[in-house]
Amino acid sequence: MKHVIIGDGKAWIDDAPDPTPEGEWVVIKVHSSPICGSDMHAYHAPGAHAGGGHEGTGEVVAVDTAHRLKVGDRVLINPQSGCGECRVCMSGDYIHCRHAPAGATGHFAQYVRKQEWLCPKLPDDISYDLGSLMSCALSPAYQALMRMQTTAFHTILITGLGPVGLGAVALAKFLGAEVIAADMEPWRRERALELGAEDALDPSEVDVLQFIRDRTDGEGILRALDASGNGQAERLCIDALAPLGKVAFIGENQGDIEFSPSRDGIRRGIEVITAWHRDLKSTGDLVTFLRRFPHAEKLITHCFGFGEADEAFATMASRQCVKVILRPWE
Ligand SMILES: [Zn+2]
Numbered sequence: 018m019k020h021v022i023i024g025d026g027k028a029w030i031d032d033a034p035d036p037t038p039e040g041e042w043v044v045i046k047v048h049s050s051p052i053c054g055s056d057m058h059a060y061h062a063p064g065a066h067a068g069g070g071h072e073g074t075g076e077v078v079a080v081d082t083a084h085r086l087k088v089g090d091r092v093l094i095n096p097q098s099g100c101g102e103c104r105v106c107m108s109g110d111y112i113h114c115r116h117a118p119a120g121a122t123g124h125f126a127q128y129v130r131k132q133e134w135l136c137p138k139l140p141d142d143i144s145y146d147l148g149s150l151m152s153c154a155l156s157p158a159y160q161a162l163m164r165m166q167t168t169a170f171h172t173i174l175i176t177g178l179g180p181v182g183l184g185a186v187a188l189a190k191f192l193g194a195e196v197i198a199a200d201m202e203p204w205r206r207e208r209a210l211e212l213g214a215e216d217a218l219d220p221s222e223v224d225v226l227q228f229i230r231d232r233t234d235g236e237g238i239l240r241a242l243d244a245s246g247n248g249q250a251e252r253l254c255i256d257a258l259a260p261l262g263k264v265a266f267i268g269e270n271q272g273d274i275e276f277s278p279s280r281d282g283i284r285r286g287i288e289v290i291t292a293w294h295r296d297l298k299s300t301g302d303l304v305t306f307l308r309r310f311p312h313a314e315k316l317i318t319h320c321f322g323f324g325e326a327d328e329a330f331a332t333m334a335s336r337q338c339v340k341v342i343l344r345p346w347e
């Protein structure tokens with residue numbers, strides 16, 4: 018089969034052995050494989066990196082003793098793997114499993130190998146491309162917004178309008194919340210407005226905190242979500258909150274930010290939430306979102322065949338995109 022190698026700011030195609038089914042592990046022919054912001058570290062890093070990609074949808078083409086799936090089933094391919102038996106796997110939050118078996122293969126490939134219980138069936142009316150949004154475009158934001166119990170009664174600040182942040186804008190609008198979005202890139206702010214955000218601010222030009230205070234008689238807002246992983250934006254989300262507000266961090270920040278358990282936490286009653294992926298039981302909710310939200314397709318801006326993999330990654334690196342999808346058979 019063909020798979021994509023990335024590194025040194027380039028992407029190219031190479032050959033790899035076809036994966037084989039074994040026990041609960043099935044083989045899926047990948048039809049849509051979105052690029053994630055987290056894949057871009059390997060793309061920019063020196064060397065040649067195989068095994069990238071962790072989102073996508075496809076069709077089951079080979080099974081061993083698997084019994085939930087059969088050849089021909091259309092499925093969502095969840096990231097990574099899990100033991101299927103521990104506390105977090107049983108809760109559906111398998112992404113945090115510490116006993117995950119080896120054997121999962123990267124999704125930037127024509128075929129992947131995956132445990133069948135991590136591949137929910139894709140309804141016939143959801144296309145492979147649209148269904149692939151149930152990976153990182155929607156999952157971290159969905160989990161965060163649900164954990165914060167976000168509703169139409171809330172105004173939410175969303176900082177960082179890459180694919181994950183724009184997914185959060187779309188889901189927050191679907192839930193009826195008022196959205197104040199912020200990002201320095203004009204192109205991304207335009208997309209937020211298209212998805213229904215009430216405001217899209219440039220934090221290099223507008224004092225976002227003052228904007229929120231002016232809008233709320235100095236009170237602040239009850240929900241904030243950062244998808245940028247930028248420490249200043251994360252701190253802004255904390256500062257923007259009214260007493261008893263909730264903030265979610267879903268952008269990766271390997272560093273530290275200032276947070277006072279007393280001043281920020283106890284005395285203001287603020288709740289801090291994080292999310293990496295979503296629990297498995299939420300697939301139906303995201304299918305409902307894809308069916309009912311009128312602008313869901315706007316979360317996909319580019320699709321490239323494997324022959325154009327280099328252009329696909331260059332597009333992702335340009336930041337002038339929402340989701341960029343690789344189609345391994347084109
Ligand atoms: Zn991802």
Ligand SMILES: [Zn+2]
Pocket residue numbers: 099100101102103104105106107111114115116117
């Ligand atoms: Zn487990």
